[in-house]
Amino acid sequence: MFKKMLTILISSLLIGNIIAWFSGAAPIDFKKIDYSKTEFEQLEFLTAELDQNQSDPELMLQLGQLYSYHNEIDRADNLLATSYQQDPENMLIKAAYFSNEGKLAGAMFDPAMGLYKLYRLRQAMNQVDEAALQASSDFNVRLVRLLTFSFVGEVSGHFDRVFEDEDWFIALIEKDNDALPGEVKQLVYLALANAYRIKGLDNSNELNIALDYYQKAESLAECPSTMLDACEQLSQMAITLGEA
Numbered sequence: 001m002f003k004k005m006l007t008i009l010i011s012s013l014l015i016g017n018i019i020a021w022f023s024g025a026a027p028i029d030f031k032k033i034d035y036s037k038t039e040f041e042q043l044e045f046l047t048a049e050l051d052q053n054q055s056d057p058e059l060m061l062q063l064g065q066l067y068s069y070h071n072e073i074d075r076a077d078n079l080l081a082t083s084y085q086q087d088p089e090n091m092l093i094k095a096a097y098f099s100n101e102g103k104l105a106g107a108m109f110d111p112a113m114g115l116y117k118l119y120r121l122r123q124a125m126n127q128v129d130e131a132a133l134q135a136s137s138d139f140n141v142r143l144v145r146l147l148t149f150s151f152v153g154e155v156s157g158h159f160d161r162v163f164e165d166e167d168w169f170i171a172l173i174e175k176d177n178d179a180l181p182g183e184v185k186q187l188v189y190l191a192l193a194n195a196y197r198i199k200g201l202d203n204s205n206e207l208n209i210a211l212d213y214y215q216k217a218e219s220l221a222e223c224p225s226t227m228l229d230a231c232e233q234l235s236q237m238a239i240t241l242g243e244a
Contacts, residue, residue: 028106030071033226042066057083061093068100069226073107076100091135095144098127102152118155125149125156132161142168143187150191151230153198162195182220189217190227193234204241210234211241 035043046063053059064079080097087093105120125148132138132145146165149156169188173180180188193213200206214234217223223231 027109030073030103030107032072033070035070036225039066039070055086057087057090057093060086061090061096064100065096068096068103071103073100073103077104091131091138091141092144095128095131095141095148098124098131099144099148102128102148102156121152121155122157125152125158129158129161132165139172143184147187147191150195150198153195159195159198162192166192166195183224186217186220187224187227189213189220190223190230190234193217194230197234197237207237207241211238214238 043063043066046059046066050056050059050063060079060083064076064083067073067079068076077100080093080100083093084090084097101124102121105117105124108117108120110117128145128148132141135141142165146162146169149158149165150162153159173185173188190213193210196206196210196213200208200210214237
């Protein structure tokens with residue numbers, strides 16, 4: 001069940017450190033995130049494998065996601081678009097492709113005062129949601145949706161799905177706490193912490209839930225390199241709540 005997940009998520013999965021996801025017409029600058037030694041080795045391995053198997057959609061998916069997580073979104077698009085064209089019925093490929101498409105929407109300059117950017121983003125998010133609905137029992141696809149919508153927030157048009165996925169993932173963790181690797185549980189907790197931080201801007205109870213998830217994530221490992229901006233905001237939230 002988790003073979004693909006462990007391969008794909010070794011670089012600490014996230015659609016990105018998307019904090020100011022939508023900001024009108026101005027393009028969002030997704031700064032490239034440095035690769036760790038392990039991630040760079042993974043990059044080299046996947047590149048070599050793809051050189052030998054240039055039409056393998058699974059390899060394109062894995063390498064494309066690795067690029068996307070490190071904000072090399074144009075490189076990611078080249079691979080994920082080809083992967084999706086070759087295997088459009090693979091819901092993980094579909095979710096990954098349209099998650100990165102959402103980033104491309106955020107990064108574009110929109111002379112229409114952000115209206116086209118919003119349209120493009122919503123269309124991409126609709127496809128991510130559709131993939132998860134079609135593969136509702138697929139751990140990996142639901143994880144992509146959770147991580148995507150928890151950081152894109154209300155502008156995704158599907159923010160409520162985060163809390164449906166919360167019920168699904170927490171039930172899975174509570175059933176068998178050792179079923180998921182710590183790195184994966186940390187990603188789930190950080191995604192939920194950020195979602196409740198967004199939801200709780202005017203509600204201290206929601207912020208307390210966000211704090212609880214953030215503390216659970218902190219107890220598992222240091223913040224992943226691809227989520228440093230999110231962790232910084234959550235850390236500031238924790239400080240603010242502690243002073244209240």
